[in-house]
Amino acid sequence: MHPLFAVQDNFHYNAAPLDFMHRKRLTILLTFCVSIAIAIAGDKPQLAPEIFAPGIISTDLDESCGCFSPDGQSFYFVRRGAYTTSPPISIICFSDFRGGKWSHPEIASFSGMYLDGSPYFSPDGRRLYFGSKRPAQSSPGGRDWNIWFVERTDTGWGEPKEIGGPINTPKNDTNPAVAADGTFYFASDRDSQPGYLHIYRARLTNGKYQLPEKLGTEINSGDAEINPYITPDQKILLFGSYRKDNLSGGGNHYDRADLYVSVNRDGHWMQARHLEHGINTTASEGNPTMSPDGKWFYFTSERSPFEIPMKEKLTTASWRDRQRAIENGVGNIYRISAEALELNR
Known part of the structure; x- marks a missing residue:
């Protein structure tokens, strides 16, 4: 009783x-x-991921790579097309927060023709950086990823511009992230085999980017690292990694990433830690970002209700319903209280 x-x-x-x-x-x-x-x-944030803006931003389509404008009123993200096209296409979309809800997404003015991804706002909101496989000086045929940016105008966004060297190279350079002092973080395979990216940092000195430096073994492992997110004060670095030792168990193998966090203490990065509280699963997780107020952590996941063997035999109707559901095995954007990052550990 x-x-x-x-x-x-x-x-x-x-x-x-x-x-x-x-x-x-x-x-x-x-x-x-x-x-x-x-x-x-009831008022405490629950330490379990939830789908962000279901049916509007997160749908039965393939969504990833979310980021907020500094004022929190716009959300930019990526919708990916079929991987069977060569090269595949992905578009950068945006949604605005109006009247207490998110608007139906539209394609950004600078996207819609190429393989675009990884949007990231400058701290002042005047620039939006992104990765793209469009023709560039370092890659005229558009075969490699390069970093581009657009600038705010009175009517929207200007024309895309390459960020240029020493950040862009003839290799893959993508996943931009910018700190308050202009320090630029990104992923590149410039010193490794194609597609085997690691995280680099380029400092801004007198208005010019210095030669990028590869972050240490606290961040970069023997496997690939992608999708850096840096807090404006450069105290917290979130990223995805394909390291095999910490991938969540279960399921059949496929190339996938998990999410990690490292905290900068006294100028040194701590050993990256595998995130918990249901953030990482047997599916692929990546594209970390934070709400402007720092209260929420957002990420992409390809989790789905399909587990072999299924608990119940699928019927024609249940198969159709699960394929049309939001959690159907392609990307969606999730959020969880920032408490789940356990930054004081």
């Missing part, structure tokens, strides 16, 4: 008339305390 009901039963059957009011006050007090505790617990 619940303790609250036990108190009520006790005074109802056994209380003397003189202490009835005392017991009644005690019951009211306990009821009040329980109500407050429930209310407080």
Whole structure:
């Protein structure tokens, strides 16, 4: 029996008339305390991922690579097409927060013709960086990833421009991330085999980017690292990695990433830590970002309800319904309280 009901039963059957009011006050007090505790617990962010803007931003299509404008009023992300086209196409979309809800996404003015990805706002919101396989000076045929940017105008965005050297090279350079002082983080395979990216950093000095440096073994492993997100003060680095030692178990193997965090203490990066609380699964996770107020952590996941063997035999209707559901095995954007990052560990 619940303790609250036990108190009520006790005074109802056994209380003397003189202490009835005392017991009644005690019951009211306990009821009040329980109500407050429930209310407080209900207000606490739950440490379990939830789909972000279901049916609007996260749909049965393939979404990834989300980022917020600094004021939190716009959300840019990527929708990917079929991988059977060569090269495949992915588009950068945006949604605005209006009247208490997110608007239906539209394709950004600078996207829609090439393989574009990884949008990332400058801290002042005046620039939006992104990766693209469009023709570039370092890759005229558009065969490799390069980093581009657009600048705010009075009517929207200007024409895309290459960021140029020493960040862009004839190799793959993508996944831009910018700190408040202009320090530029990105992923590149310039010193490794094609497609085997690692995270680099280029400092901005007197308006010019210095030669990029590869981050140390606290961040970069013997496997590939992608999708850096850096806080404006460069105290927290979130990223994806294909390292095999920490991939969540279960399921059949396919090339996939998990998410990691490293904290900068006294100018040194701590050993990257595999994220918990249901962030990483047997599916692929990547593209980390934070809400502008730092309260929420967002990421991409390809999780789905399909596990072999299935708990129940699929029917024609259940197969169709699961394929049309939001969580159907292609990318969606999720969020979880930033408490799940456990940054004080």
